[in-house]
Amino acid sequence: MTFTVSPETLSKINSTHRQSVPALDVPVRLLLGPGPSNADPAVVAAMNRQPIGHLDPAYTALMDEVQNLLRYVWQTQNKLTLPMSGTGSAAMEATIANVVEPGDVVLVGVKGYFGHRLVDMAGRYGADVRSIHHAWGEVFTLPELRAALEEHRPQVLALVHAETSTGARQPLEGVGDLCREFDCLLIADTVTSLGGEPIFLDDWKVDLAYSCSQKGLSCPPGSSPFTIGERGLAKMDKRQTKVANWYLDVSMLRNYWGSGRVYHHTAPVNMTYAIREALRLVSEEGLETSWQRHRTNAEKLWAGLQDLGLSCHVPHENRLTTLTTVKVPDGIDAKAVTKALLTEHNIEIGNGLGELGGKVWRIGLMGANSKPENVDRVLEALGQVLAKMKG
């Protein structure tokens, strides 16, 4: 019997990587990019406590509150509305993984980076993926979607409501009706819209949706809203194969989030504290006020950009209030500008992604960060940096 760790064992320890690092020191940034956005200080404070067990009655009570508040923010009655234990892409993958079976036709509307990601993901789950395309920054019309549904007869249509790479808002009114006509499920990406842009999931007849915590909800990243309605569950329940993703398997997760409280995986407890506080704050403010605030501050930003001689990539009617793509003027090095904003002004804005790399900047005004002072701050800093560059 060993009552101590043997000296022989201890002598084998290799300390090459026993790096002596200083205590954490992180710069304070104003995050006005595509996300993460700054967290509300109350949300950070909520996280600042000891975890409790994921089966503790005090924890399961929080879970119920999170579910209910999420239903309000998304405007859905879906019972299975819950945060996935990862960042937004995990919730995105959860929608695909749970309802797609090998051979299913999945139609994706691609008009930006995240449409391409849906194509990639659906393919990994064995889908027969079809796609329709628009230039980055444009959106699909109902007649275009109808024609595509007629042609492809998919089991699932996936559309990005708020394309984080382009700043365009895809109108979803009427799309759910179309999908029911063609007996197809509708998945909507609301990563950059939840909390900031009007969303009526049930009115729009969206069957599955996903989002993130670190944008319109003013919460750090790591807990990601997911919802599935009755039509989605019906398809899941008829699966011939297990969900090809254990961690995100809703057929098991629903026994943990439901009354059974059957252990599935350990929840990211402190992230649940955070998103619960974040949702509480949105509910306290009210969607009316929050949506209106995002609209007002976005209009202020757009006017200010115009005053700087800059123009937006997306036409006004489809422009997201949460995220604006600004055209990079000729002769300006886009990355040099974002770098100067970060290092000289502690302001993060985003570079263009994919096709729009080097062509646009992305300015986010999301959640608690959507306020006039931030608009003034980014406009002033951007004006200074551009003036310096133009010499």
Place this chain on the structure above:
Amino acid sequence: MTFTVSPETLSKINSTHRQSVPALDVPVRLLLGPGPSNADPAVVAAMNRQPIGHLDPAYTALMDEVQNLLRYVWQTQNKLTLPMSGTGSAAMEATIANVVEPGDVVLVGVKGYFGHRLVDMAGRYGADVRSIHHAWGEVFTLPELRAALEEHRPQVLALVHAETSTGARQPLEGVGDLCREFDCLLIADTVTSLGGEPIFLDDWKVDLAYSCSQKGLSCPPGSSPFTIGERGLAKMDKRQTKVANWYLDVSMLRNYWGSGRVYHHTAPVNMTYAIREALRLVSEEGLETSWQRHRTNAEKLWAGLQDLGLSCHVPHENRLTTLTTVKVPDGIDAKAVTKALLTEHNIEIGNGLGELGGKVWRIGLMGANSKPENVDRVLEALGQVLAKMKG
């Protein structure tokens, strides 16, 4: 053009779920179950700050530190050593998802709940899953493993080093050599051992391993160590199919964690703050001291349990120092005891899981929680509760 959200839109808002909930109030628990364990206060404090961007140079510097410190704690030189953006089961799934292709023979040593989980996961990735079994609480010998490798000729052998459901430690010395002899990869589950039990991944020739943050590292759950060595990468690089899990795809993640810093998914930034501080603390204490501390406090617990007339489920030589399974005496309602400990003493210990449900309790002494005062506290409370029940 709309410069405000229309009154018509606002009037559609349904406030059924606009629940008015109080500010967060969570009881303070001493978490001495199978996990989560309490976080070190310094770790909670590290999390208590604003997120920064996942491509911010200040963030990528933290990533490098986390990788390096993880290599120390695991005793590996693997370049691809990083935390996955989820809880432990996500890191578990990452090991399977990245190296298993449909049709691969995966051999799982099952001697508890988490062995069964590996079987389930591997099946979802199309593996031809074989399993060998021991009673829950026992472990495999090298001759048994050799015989199974000879019989099944697997591409992957998965073994749980520290079975959280049984409290048994599977010796891994020599297993990696066996696997090389049979040209097979070795996956090890170190969820309940990392930081507390001696682990020498490279010496043991483990090819892939996974763990969690909320046990031996004294961090909240949500950021989960993963590592893959050269042999694992070689198999991954020869895949005929894409990794069947987008979120956990190491062939993409390595471009973000490597020098390219190519965006994959948004990182759970504040969880990275937390695990970086947690790893810093382990490194500051040193593995020698930490392992010895876990051993000393476990021995104290075991002696104290004996004094209470209780006995351990696992023989001393295979008993984990991080997690002890205690036999429930005849005539005692196991769940009534854990409930009384939680509600009357604010101490969480675990109930038995799966086959051991109702038969054992699980007492964890992990990370910062492994200290003599906690041993005294749980023994005293358990003694009181049992005395009351026996009337």
